[in-house]
Amino acid sequence: MNGRIQAFRRRTARLPVSVIIFSTILALIVILAILAPYIAPFDPNKQALLARLKPPGFAYRGDTFWLGTDDLGRDLLTRTLYGAGVSLGVAVLSVVVSSLVGVSLGMLAGWFRGWTETIIMRIVDIVMSIPAILLAVLTVAVLGPGFLKLVLVLGLTRWPRYTRVAYAQTLQVANLPFIKASELSGAGAARILFHHILPNIAGPILVVATAEFGLMILMESGLSFLGLGIQPPSASWGSIMSIGRQYIERAWWIVLVPGACLFLLVFSVNVLGDWLRDQLDPRSRSR
């Protein structure tokens, strides 16, 4: 394990320019999202029905809407800033939920084998074959809509992906000599799983998590499009775009602003995820 981390540290000393740029962008987005309530010029829910669908730079009664207004006259800049927090929050929380559940179950299945493995992997089959959209509609129908329910839905549909990876990796790692040595020296299952197996399977899991992060953001916007996402009047980038769809001709900024931000965010995460995978995957080392 130490060898791997040392190799990682050696390689990060020579970071390519793109990684620096995109991690900065990502950090910037996160900081802006956290600071939104302090730096946003307006109340995100303050409507101005007489100033609907106005272009960026529009001034009305002494206020300037730097990025324009939406279909209820609310400031787009403000809503985009607040929306960053919502979209990031949904993505981070659902990745955390699904990875915690998924990895734990995967490790348990890969380590204990037998009935544990059978039951867990069959549940994985079951959950993966229920279409995500169906699960989303039904969860909302039964439990009602809302931010946390959305996180629950996304978490519920995605955990099996982590399980499959964790399971396969655990199977491979479990047979390595040093693991057997630990077992023989009397270490309990919990200790082995958390201290020895988890760090060794962390690489591929991290790669899945970064890919999933981008996907969660896209899925949130897709669910908002279908009316199942964030409750109005809260904004997420997905829900702002889903409304802005109808105004592409008349008020294209409503789609463009959150769309560009969403694109930047997912792009950055994907670039970093790619780089991360290249670093952690010994096969793709450059010659």
Added chain:
Amino acid sequence: MLQYVAQRLLQAIIAIFGVLTIVFVVMHLSGDPTLLLVPQDASAEMIAQLRSQLGFDRPIGVQYLDYLGGLAHLDFGDSIVQRVPALDIVLSRLPYTIQLAAGALVVAIGLGIPAGILMATNRGGMIARILSAVVVTGQSVPTFLSGILLIFIFGVTLRWLPTSGSGSLAAMIMPSIALGALSMSTFARMTRISIIDELGKDYVRAGRARGLSMAQVVVRHVLRNASIPVITIAALEIGNLLAGAVIIETVFAWPGIGQLAIQSIQSRDFLVVQVIVLLISFVYVLTSVLADLVYVAVDPRIRLVR
């Protein structure tokens, strides 16, 4: 081995049953279609009467057993909304989704694999960087947005392609691109990684030492070896495509089972939803079983049970 296969198949059947039951229960928990069927001036008694006529006032256990009984004779029931057999409705719309998935795969593979090859052989160069950017872009745009942008640009403004519908090959272009963009990235990256893998192997150096050009080595040997993991990915991507099809079909008025699923869920047309879920879970569980069998055959260590 045979015992393992039999066990796996049995588990697969149980899994499919599990899906059916869960979906059945959750759907019934969320209500029934009666309220959506009646005119707005219906009285509470009328609604209760219709509910009773349609059988939704029976205890859920009874309804479930009834449904299973029908399944035993391969009777999937009639759609409450359309009053025709649910299976017929799903089967009539299935070819459209398959066409769309095929079109999306063509886009994903046709663009993704060459991109991956170039990214691998041109590693670190300008072309690779640009392609990387394009590939990641395909993964970073929500499908409903790319869909509506495509319609607006190529349909309304340029008038090159039809804005909706499924009546012609031209109508298939935009939905396939919108749907395939996401998978294209996966194929590109997978191809790139496998080729890079292969390029590091001895036979490549041997080939170059014998005087073959890089292109010749790639075409003659590398591509063939690199294709194995790519084929595995293709099978998994089909599942992802079916999921993404839901939004694309709605935006482009493409009459596949994605659109049907959404409409049936929203109108609580239970039996149609059950057929769709059954179909998807069957396909999925089957691929899962096959994947496991391949895995066990390939890596003997896995068979050892602790």
Added chain:
Amino acid sequence: MKAALALIAASALALVASAASAQTKDTLTIDLPNDAATLDPHLQWNTDSYSIYRNIFDNLITRDVSGTIVPQIATSWKYLDDTTIEFKIRDDVTFQDGSKLTAEDVAFSIKRIIDPALKSPQLSQFDQIKSAEVVDPVTVKVTTKSAYPALLAQLVKLSIVPKAYVEKVGNQEFNQKPMGSGPYKLTEWKKGIETDLEAYGSYWRGKPPFQKVVFRAVPDVSTRIADLKTGKADLIRDVPPDQAASIKDGDGTQLLSGATERVGYLYINAEAGPTKDVRVRQAIAYAIDKQGLVDALLEGYGAAVNVVGAEPVFGYTDKVAGYDYDPEKAKALLKEAGAEGAKLEFLTSPSYSRALVEAMQQMLNDVGFSVDIASSDQATFLKRRQGDAANAGSLAFGAWSCACQDADGIIFPLFRSGSIWAKYKNDKYDALVDEARSILDETKRKELYAQAYEILRQDVPGLGLYQSYALYGAAKHLKWEPTANEALFVMDMSWQQ
């Protein structure tokens, strides 16, 4: 491999592609949000199915442009007594297979829809009918369980189906291959995609204006608008007010609009929650700027109303004062009721204008309420809204039309206690609307409704917001006058010369 896949795709498409890919002037194309659920007129009650099948079938009676009930298959009718009415029908109507339409078919249609075995969702609209008998080939006698003035308004919705054909092919087949006496016959029904109709040359009213009519199912509104702009569709319905200007000014497109009987209204729960107090409800009424909503969100395509009703509706009265926009009064009332900061739950679903709901939420928050929007899908929304008062939220927005242009179709189901929609009980009100529905004297009915509206004004179990203007996008050369009941009768459309 790519070529092989493309070839397979192309041949598969050829198998399913529509033969008529070239839309000529002979064909009228209409984009609807959904395909028909069933084309059997007695098996469902939804707008999209109705828009299509109403061109395949005739009804016994119908409404003209001003909303008056006029003959269609029936030529005249007279009441023999309070519970019996006799219809005389036309002699010159044939079904699309050439067979003659007689009183047998009319009686059969009525009996079919009230037969519990058919499980028609429309049963509740006709359940007051006891029986229908054939007197002679052009006369039908209909009996109701008790005096029922709304009978004619309900019969406007009954389509006449061919007895012989239905009995021959059975209900299932009739649903797949319907046949009626209307101006258009079905040539092909590609379920979920489009419905192709062809003119029926021997239609009794005259030559249908278009040779072919195609109804396409296009779920997304932006896509429907794109279709209209590129000429793929000649007519679309429910244009969002914000897109109206772009269609009005577009090349080759025009905006058709007309005032309707549809009323945008706000439901207020009078039986549970903070809104149980009538002062709170009145505060809500004063807090909403109706004209502001119409001007800003409806782009002027609407008219603020004083009651839950509009001018085309029989029983509507302009004598009852509405609630003016007065936020100060609202705040005062809230203070008086001790309900400042009251938490209200605003139920809604994607079927209702999100912008209107959010705008009203803001208006209410501005006077001191704390409104939470609870959005779910339509099925769940209906379940809550139509269920127990305690779980039916505090507010909901709707746009109600009974397609009957009668106050009985609006304020009876919405506010009469015992109805699934009413979270309100006022015995005096119940007595008024019960009586109004059971007598035939028009003057007396109007008087009763005026009193009923006055009670609604005092109790505010709901607030009338605006009369809705229907907005249609059409090809520039389509000639058509939209009606107040939002019917889509192709017979009334034509190409401009």
